[in-house]
Amino acid sequence: MTEWGGVVMSSDEEREDAQLLAGTRRELWRRLAVGQSEGRAPSMVGAVVRDGRPVWLGLRGAVDGAVPHGDVQYRIGSLTKTFVAVLVMRLRDEGLLDLADPVGKHLKDTPVPDATIAQLLAHSAGLAAEARGPWWERTPGRLRPGPADLFGERPRRHPAGRRHHYSNPGYALLGALVERLRDGAHWGEVLRREVLEPLGMTRTTLDPVAPHAAGWAVHPWADVLLPEPAEDTGLMAPAGQLWSTATDLCRWAAFLSRGEERVLDASSVAEMRTPAVPAEGDWSTGYGLGMQLLRTDDGRVLAGHTGSMPGFLASLWVGADPRTDEGIAGLALANCTSGPAISGIAADLVRIVAEREPRIPAPWRPLAGPLDEELLALTGPWYWGASPYLLRLRADRELELGPASGGGRSSRFRPATDGSWTGLDGYYAGETLRAVRAGDGSVSHLDLGTFVFTRAPYGPSAPVPGGVDEGGWRTEG
Template sequence: MIDPVQNPEHHPELATGTLRALTRRLAVDQRNGRVPSLMAGLVRDGKTVWTGARGRVEDAEPTLETQYRVGSITKTFIAVLIMRLRDEGLLRLADTVDQHITGTPFGDRTIAALLAHAGGLTAEPPGPWWERTPGTDWDELAVKFDDSTAPHRSGRRHHYSNLGFGVLGEIVARLRGQDWFTVTTREILEPLALTRTTARPEAPYARGWAVHPWADILLPEPEHDGVAMGPAGQLWSTVPDMLRWATFLGGDSAEVLHPDTIAEMADPVVVQNGDEWRVGQGLGLQLARHQGRRLVGHGGSMPGFLSTVWMDVTEQTGVVFLANATSGVGGALPVGLLDILAEHEPRIPGEWRPATTTPDAALLALTGEWYWGTAAFVLRLLPDGLLDLSPMRGGGRASRFRAEGDHWIGLDGYYAGEPLRVVSDADGTVNHLNLNTFIFTRKPYDPAAPIPGDVDPAGWAGHTRY
């Protein structure tokens, strides 16, 4: 791979100092972690801005074509397949396992709970450690299930479950009538041109190694087909493919999934540390907060391999790292690379430009001050045709709305999914906004509007009435 420090023209978007800082961080982690080879990359606004590599694969420097096993990042692909089935109406997230696979001791657990690792299933399937032994098909795996495979009631806690994603992969296979990887290839890999993402390694690829804890010697790790457990960690991929996957998770989803569905997957279902959460889980996506950023993605590990993909959706900046070692490097590396990029090359926002089209006069007339009781709000018209309703001062309930037929629907915040209707008088004059029974008026408690509970006919007064 071309050294970006010695050849800065390979990454003209970044300054030489930034390239050196990124390369040094990669070199430090590879050396201190004693990792045979390590690759990483950064993407911003859909464009790769840096890639780097350290170490050797079969006595040669890895290239952008070199595959590594990405382990549990596979789960994000399975989650996307499940959400596609949901969007097509072929399943609901509230469906139980029993509605698609009968005869398991966890048939009452929902698909949503499995996606969020909140279904109470064991971390690993019964039998020998699946990551280091040849896989079996679903029927051979399922006969080993008993009550011990679901030790927690659904929703009690976040309990990471590889088994849960084996179940989800089987649901995909049954609803599509093909194995999970064939479906992944057709519905995700081909549309996104992820040509170097495969179920088994295809040359050139890195061999997985275990590094002796007290000596600088290596032991090869086994590689096999996980079969029924493949959906939990089977895939192999490259830095370029994983950077494209990062932009997908950031909303650049082509025709594979609606951006609203990706945003739904990134909503926290379970979190650690309550309001101050740092780590959480969405629908098949891991979530993290770091230095004011909110990251979505997933980590991966299999014998001989470590990986991570993170995307900062707000900044449209993503990071990937791939390594061929069982241990030695962790989550500090990818966020550290993001920190270097943010410090040395802060993202410059795009310039403001006026709208290219003039909005409908009636829509423009809705903008400005509105009141819910005595709480002041501002309704703004956004460049993408959405409405933004936010408190005039300080924090509070804020949401964006998208037009749907004769009303608007909340996209996020407190009013997500709630209908907003513009109510007019007989002469066409707008009287109030009805936000799922909340009445917003042009002045506080406007008596001309149908305020629930009515408005005192004596009106506003000073302290003499107190």
């Protein structure tokens, strides 16, 4: 058996993993095997991370005549965009830019100076999908020596901010933005210094470093292969240049799930996972700030990215909804241009673990520290008009407000320094909750973004906007 980060690996010869149940391991292995076989990939690697730790690695097929391992590099294509987005968010958190800034404020000679940085991150600037000139993924980057060479006569195909339209050249501009604000340092060097080294990702590089897989095209009607080129894409590199490994991408998945203070804190990473533009079509997919969003058939919300370059496919998904996230991430890598449904394979790895080994809840314990009697007095039933709600006290003085029964608007609230609370999620995310006091100091009502919650449904003395009928409740209409 082969050890990988404390995990025993699964491959054609090795199918044991001490950290997951045998049935789970077999189902994960079967999903990877079916994906590689039906997708006709020369090799495929899959991995699962739970609570920041790798718990399963699956290896299938061959690289250079041998079963691949967790440190074999594959080109990860547009997964590169998640790395570039983190660099941009770091600049934002340092105060060097605002996401609402037009890119022309920081970059000269761009054909779309009014596109905002947030729009570039979310592919909502309306820019062309691909770079001008020959197929950029298969041709040398020297064919596009400057930003103006990335766009043709019509760089914008849609009104800015109106819809999601995926743009690879938009990320080339973001890479140039990073270089401009990092005093001319190459974005790849900035990435290595500021992100990869702190996270221990020593096998993620701009160019392939042995051992690495070769990229192949598989003939659609025959089981034969054709080598694919691996060009340095130059200015377009921020859109899809990176090579990485399953081991490194497990570290990346852990980071995209929970952040890392040395790189980007959890709140900024969560912002990246939040929808930034209206989703297209059936609303099963969306886009945040540098991260794709996926709503699975069973209602799970995932964030991450897919990637494709000539000869390679990649996908990585992490939980994106704190209400359903079980701390599981899945990834899959293959060295073929097309064939395997790589996004579905990675998502299925998450689903299999979530279904077969759902999270065991932490043991209930009473709140730590001294009890705040005033906070405790706020808990219990409140009424929005005639609709009953319940307010609960959670750890760290957080509150949770939601309907007493059935569906409806519910949110968690974090305490602010001024005695109010700020909504964390749901309809009331970002809204302010206040306990309004009467002249005698008692709590009169709750004010939530101008909505009034009272202790009795339309109580005659309650400060309900519009007033309460003096006749009160009655038995006849």
